[in-house]
Amino acid sequence: MPMSVALPSNEAELIRSRLDERGIPALIDIHTHFMPMPVLRKVWGYFAAAGPLVGRAWPIAYQGSDEERLATLRSFGVRRFSSLNYPHKPQMAQWLNEWSAGFADAHPDCLRSATFYPEPEAGEYVRVAIADGVQVFKAHVQVGAYDMHDPLLDEVWAALEESGIPVILHGGDGPVPGEHTGVGPMRRLMERFPDLTMVAAHMGMPDYGEFLDLASQFPRVYLDTTMAFTAFTEEAMPFPKDRLDDLEALGDRVLLGTDFPNIPYPYLHALDAIFGLGMSVEWERKVLHDNASGLLGVDRQSASTGAAGSGGSRS
Numbered sequence: 001m002p003m004s005v006a007l008p009s010n011e012a013e014l015i016r017s018r019l020d021e022r023g024i025p026a027l028i029d030i031h032t033h034f035m036p037m038p039v040l041r042k043v044w045g046y047f048a049a050a051g052p053l054v055g056r057a058w059p060i061a062y063q064g065s066d067e068e069r070l071a072t073l074r075s076f077g078v079r080r081f082s083s084l085n086y087p088h089k090p091q092m093a094q095w096l097n098e099w100s101a102g103f104a105d106a107h108p109d110c111l112r113s114a115t116f117y118p119e120p121e122a123g124e125y126v127r128v129a130i131a132d133g134v135q136v137f138k139a140h141v142q143v144g145a146y147d148m149h150d151p152l153l154d155e156v157w158a159a160l161e162e163s164g165i166p167v168i169l170h171g172g173d174g175p176v177p178g179e180h181t182g183v184g185p186m187r188r189l190m191e192r193f194p195d196l197t198m199v200a201a202h203m204g205m206p207d208y209g210e211f212l213d214l215a216s217q218f219p220r221v222y223l224d225t226t227m228a229f230t231a232f233t234e235e236a237m238p239f240p241k242d243r244l245d246d247l248e249a250l251g252d253r254v255l256l257g258t259d260f261p262n263i264p265y266p267y268l269h270a271l272d273a274i275f276g277l278g279m280s281v282e283w284e285r286k287v288l289h290d291n292a293s294g295l296l297g298v299d300r301q302s303a304s305t306g307a308a309g310s311g312g313s314r315s
C-alpha cells in the first residue's frame with residue numbers, strides 16, 4: 001500500500017452536500033486527535049512502520065500543522081471535535097491534560113478532554129479535570145497496556161460515574177488485542193459502575209455484537225463509529241450483517257467518531273461508510289450530530305445557525 005492517501009480535491013464540498021441533502025446541520029465528531037506535535041509525530045511514525053499495535057500498513061491521510069488540520073475539519077462542517085490524548089506510561093497524563101486544556105482554550109470548537117493512567121495521583125487529577133469543566137475523557141487500554149480494574153483506577157471510575165461525563169474507552173480487541181483488552185473487562189467495568197457513561201471506541205471492533213449487547217443492557221453505554229464500516233476495516237473485521245437491526249434499534253447510542261487525522265482513507269469515506277448502511281435519515285442525523293449534542297450538552301440550537309462553528313474556514 002502506498003504511504004500516502006489520495007484525497008478528493010473537492011472533499012469539503014462533497015461532504016457538505018451529503019449533509020445538506022439530509023438536512024443535517026453539522027457534524028459532531030467525538031473521536032479525533034490533536035496532540036502535542038512531538039507525540040503526534042511519534043504516532044505517525046508508529047503507524048508508518050506498521051508497529052505491532054497497528055498490525056498493517058497504515059498511511060496517514062491528514063498531516064500538516066494543527067492549523068491546517070483544524071481548517072480541514074471545519075471545512076467539512078465539523079462543528080465540534082475532540083483532541084483525545086492518552087498516555088502509554090506513568091507521569092504523562094497530567095502533562096497531556098494541561099496541553100489539551102490549552103488547546104481547547106485556544107480553539108473553542110474543540111471539546112475539553114482529559115485522560116488518566118493507573119497511578120497514585122489519578123483520582124485527584126481526574127477530579128480536578130472534572131471541576132475544570134472537562135467534557136470528555138479518553139482511556140486507551142491497548143496502548144496503555146494496563147488493567148482497567150487496577151485498584152489505582154477505582155477512584156477514577158467512581159468520579160467519572162458520579163460526574164456523568166463520558167469516557168471514550170478503547171478497550172476492545174481491535175486493531176490488535178492487548179493483554180487487557182476485550183469485551184470481558186469492559187462488561188465487568190459496567191457491572192461495577194453501572195451508571196458510568198462509557199463510549200466504546202470503534203464500536204468495540206471486532207466484537208461488535210457483544211458491544212451492542214452491552215449497550216442494550218446498560219443505558220449509559222454508547223458506541224463510537226470510529227473506523228467502523230469502512231472498506232479498510234471491513235476487510236479485516238467486518239461488521240456482522242445480522243446485527244444491523246440491533247444497530248438500527250440502538251440509534252440513540254451511536255456517536256460519530258473518525259480518528260481524524262490518523263486515518264488511511266479520506267474523511268468522506270468514513271461518512272459514506274455510515275451512509276452505506278442504509279439507515280434512515282433520522283438515524284443518520286442522530287448519529288452524526290444529535291446524539292453527541294444531547295450527551296455533551298452542546299449545540300442544541302437547531303440547524304440554521306451556520307455549519308462550521310466558530311472561526312470555521314469555509315474554503
Ligand SMILES: [Zn+2]
Binds near residue numbers: 033226
Ligand atoms: Zn483514536
